Amino acid sequence: MIKAAIIGATGFTGSELVRILLGHPDVELIGISSESRAGEPFPAVHPQFEGFCDLTLVKAEEIAALGPDICFLALPHRVSMSYVKDWQDAPFRIVDLSGDFRLGSASTYEAWYGTKHVLPDLVGEVPYGLPELERDRLPDARIVANPGCYPTATSLALAPLLAEGLVKPDDLVVDAKSGTTGAGVKPSEGTHFTRINDNFRAYGLLRHRHTVEIEECLGRVAGTTVQVQFTPHLLPVDRGILVTAYARPVHETNGDALQRLYREFYADAPFVRLREAPPELKDVRGTNLCDIHVAHDPRTGRILVLSAIDNLVKGAAGQAVQNMDLMFGLPETAGLDLLPLRP
Amino acid sequence: MIKAAIIGATGFTGSELVRILLGHPDVELIGISSESRAGEPFPAVHPQFEGFCDLTLVKAEEIAALGPDICFLALPHRVSMSYVKDWQDAPFRIVDLSGDFRLGSASTYEAWYGTKHVLPDLVGEVPYGLPELERDRLPDARIVANPGCYPTATSLALAPLLAEGLVKPDDLVVDAKSGTTGAGVKPSEGTHFTRINDNFRAYGLLRHRHTVEIEECLGRVAGTTVQVQFTPHLLPVDRGILVTAYARPVHETNGDALQRLYREFYADAPFVRLREAPPELKDVRGTNLCDIHVAHDPRTGRILVLSAIDNLVKGAAGQAVQNMDLMFGLPETAGLDLLPLRP
């Protein structure tokens, strides 16, 4: 059994990690931490777990003493890198779910995150844990950077086109829509029920941090510089991201060719489902799936790709477990045979 | 024109007062206050008003200098009574939308609100502004206590039965459900979108402050002591209260007799609509209406009354304007011919 611990278990990602790890046949959840609520039983924070997980939250420093094989860092950026720094020589492996180690260089990080990086040399060295696209370095990794939710949905949607060199890498429009869990558990004016319910808006216009993460990830796939126009919106739903992506082919193509391309590209990806109809959030709710629909518009020549994920699962906790599975030599589906909850 | 001002315009009740007063043919809105956001234009707080109300928020103390005829206090309890104290001899009239002057005595107030009253002698002297039930003292009132949202919906539902002496005054069950605006504009764990959406729960079990307000109001109607079992719940909707009330008749009755009783009791109440079907929140949304449905269950003998209001209008701002209309000798419908927004 892999001994796993979660650092920062009070947020949505933390609780989702607990939900998944509790059902993982090869994992024992040995500890969960929270600085602010240490000493309280987990159900005091997430009452749905009463009877399922009665672990007590502890301070992060106590976790190491429990002898974990792996720690999941479900922390805000900035906070996360300080733990990685402290635990550089620790005897356990790490999946970092923050944005601190996803980018290619400390300078890019500092430009988009507006903060100094405390481990500049490590940035760019940490494998990016989007297994469908970059699987090779995961088995040996001591630390893996778990991708952001939007980059997961977007990169999976566009990767086949860019890997094939089929579309212009500098003419990509990504119109993304996310459920409210993406905004985090912390109450704010922006997450008040009455602000979200029966409402809809864009946010983070032109400068959302996931933009550069998408560009770097797809750039590695394409082998060239990629530029995306990325616009996130906030949906009155709990979970889920739907990405509508627009690309321009560099030569003639058609729907059948695109279907074939995607089917081959994802032939070995157990969590990608190619759908005949445009995907819906509820079809992937609670699961590690990414549903993708690709279409060619003969009228305009453009390619449209729509993808749907559960931002808390494939966009965070589920993908983190998938990475763990690969780091520990398990089948990547271990513990992730989650069925959609619909309706 | 009546010169009106709003003290505390940053909450939902404040913004709803602005919405209604802007359309009132006999009112000029001369000032709006906020201690925390003084100096900002109103649309900086409530962006929907851009182009409709570009007043700047000021400190409350500046309001008096504007020479209002009436001030609406849209403040939390405790804060409100301190303004009333300061303005005891002010030359303008007041509608207080807080709970500070609704109850019959300072001791009752202190028992349910857990705080000392600063004007104990005034408590119990201020007319209770539920015009359908107690209209006489409003025209001469300098200050009126605007009822709570639950008490409005509940008292209007049950008053005809109690006025007639038709039901046991100590065997009343009131199961109430409210939209989230009732919880106020302030972000909290309890108003986070993900806590409310696709969810439902009771709160304030056994000890909600509106319990005693309902009992006192209905007690005056009944001419005897009234006891209610009151249970509020939180709905995943923005606006609206639905009350389901259960009463026991003291003698035989039937549906027809009840219809007649309600029709006569509310013959002169322009905002009460007696409905043949159970009421729905959306039929009263944005309006000062109270929709009521009454039924007799021949199987159990009980009487059921269901009522629906918009908690921000008939349950707060609209009723406050109705009270103002009556205080100033206007028709009580002035400025309140609001149609439901449905769907």
Added chain:
Amino acid sequence: MIKAAIIGATGFTGSELVRILLGHPDVELIGISSESRAGEPFPAVHPQFEGFCDLTLVKAEEIAALGPDICFLALPHRVSMSYVKDWQDAPFRIVDLSGDFRLGSASTYEAWYGTKHVLPDLVGEVPYGLPELERDRLPDARIVANPGCYPTATSLALAPLLAEGLVKPDDLVVDAKSGTTGAGVKPSEGTHFTRINDNFRAYGLLRHRHTVEIEECLGRVAGTTVQVQFTPHLLPVDRGILVTAYARPVHETNGDALQRLYREFYADAPFVRLREAPPELKDVRGTNLCDIHVAHDPRTGRILVLSAIDNLVKGAAGQAVQNMDLMFGLPETAGLDLLPLRP
């Protein structure tokens, strides 16, 4: 492995049975039927199952030929009893999820359902499958009547009080609120998004069929005639029932005594969670749990009990599987270790 089949798999209950049975370690799902959509793959009706269940829907008559050990009838009432009639001598067992065999006599059935029963002698002979209350006859049963959603939530809430003789059996008010899946999959004016969203209403006032089912079930628990005032409401949520029940004790009691009573009564019930706070729908979403909170109001003397279930799981498909487990000698939790999906 138990060979299971589902008759009528196109509704919400059918799809939920598939979701649960696919994860059941002791079950093989061998067939699913639909008269109207026979010949189509299951994901054509419930697209979320693509990749999880690619069975083809067949006509019900073909199911028997597959040699099932058990058939779940997820059919409307009236339709269901005709299958039971046809399959009276079939070599498989049946869990009927309709209302056709839940009541004590054909005459009661005909009075509340307004239709003739085709197997009048069987009505009243079929065990009622609410295992927490009536477990004894299940192991030997050839056919089990799966309880309704409201009766499940209500009976579990009130049973300890009635078993103990603690409350008046003829003074019970049950104010219930259900998610929209309770109204079925069929599109209608009443289930149109705009009718439900941001709205709330009561329905089936005074005459909902579950009333008599609750009264009979609790009557068996109490050993005397029980009468409830039952009022269902429709919530703008997908799943979940919350029941708020009001009872009158026949002698002095208090909160501690009630906690003790409930804890003892449900000591061996793995799906009942006694909660310190009022229950919420999302804490049980996707699970077979029933969360219960009991309180005594010293002011009024009344007892309040609140319960929450997922109407599609504990209120339908999950309970059906729990019944199957008991019918086949499995632990009643087999295949039902479902964690809540929250948020």
Added chain:
Amino acid sequence: MIKAAIIGATGFTGSELVRILLGHPDVELIGISSESRAGEPFPAVHPQFEGFCDLTLVKAEEIAALGPDICFLALPHRVSMSYVKDWQDAPFRIVDLSGDFRLGSASTYEAWYGTKHVLPDLVGEVPYGLPELERDRLPDARIVANPGCYPTATSLALAPLLAEGLVKPDDLVVDAKSGTTGAGVKPSEGTHFTRINDNFRAYGLLRHRHTVEIEECLGRVAGTTVQVQFTPHLLPVDRGILVTAYARPVHETNGDALQRLYREFYADAPFVRLREAPPELKDVRGTNLCDIHVAHDPRTGRILVLSAIDNLVKGAAGQAVQNMDLMFGLPETAGLDLLPLRP
């Protein structure tokens, strides 16, 4: 007073026309029709109107006899054109809210709507009633084609750019999101609450009829052929359309220049609000407003324009009344001083 009638008052557009016309100071609503529900009082269909509009629905043929000055056709396409044909010589004016007369030629109509036009010569002759863009022909018009909801939001968003020749007319991406009222009042699998709630999806991919309407409208503004990539999505909200549009400038520009352009272009448009923040649906709910935010991305060079309308008001009934105002020489704001209902 203008005598107005509504043909087809049972849908959402019909009820919204009633809501607006009841409050119009220069209009008397003399008749409302429905073929399927003639003989019933209006509140039997739209219960919110009880006490506000107790007109009885009649057959359309009876409307003409009432001597209206104007008829609003709130009918499905195909049905609408047959009324226009019957009423070619009628003594009243017409605002047609269907798609039957919005396009430039019968052949285009037939290509996108898949049906023969019964008045091919009239198609292309009827003024298109988007007053902010094409106002001149409205005062003299006998019949006006009221724009579609998506075209209204999209064309207002992009018109200044195309009028100025600032952007490539063949490189426009329009990602649009609509509330469920856009799908009409008729119950269907696609409008069932559980399909929409907590869900999100695209629909009508590549072939939505509003595509060509947008292209033609913007083509007239641009004076050249325009091609848009238009993708509609379905939001779990009742009302509102949010459009996110992406354009490529043909020469250098910046945010300030764009603000100036839009401010000048819409200087005389009372219903267009240029917003500093991305618009939100609730800021325009219940109103005839179109909120627009324009931005330039210096990183990618693209221009982004976001617009928000209430699809039932500015996207249908409100704009129809605005057109009526202009047809009858009234100020275009007459009867349309509607404040947003928020929250």
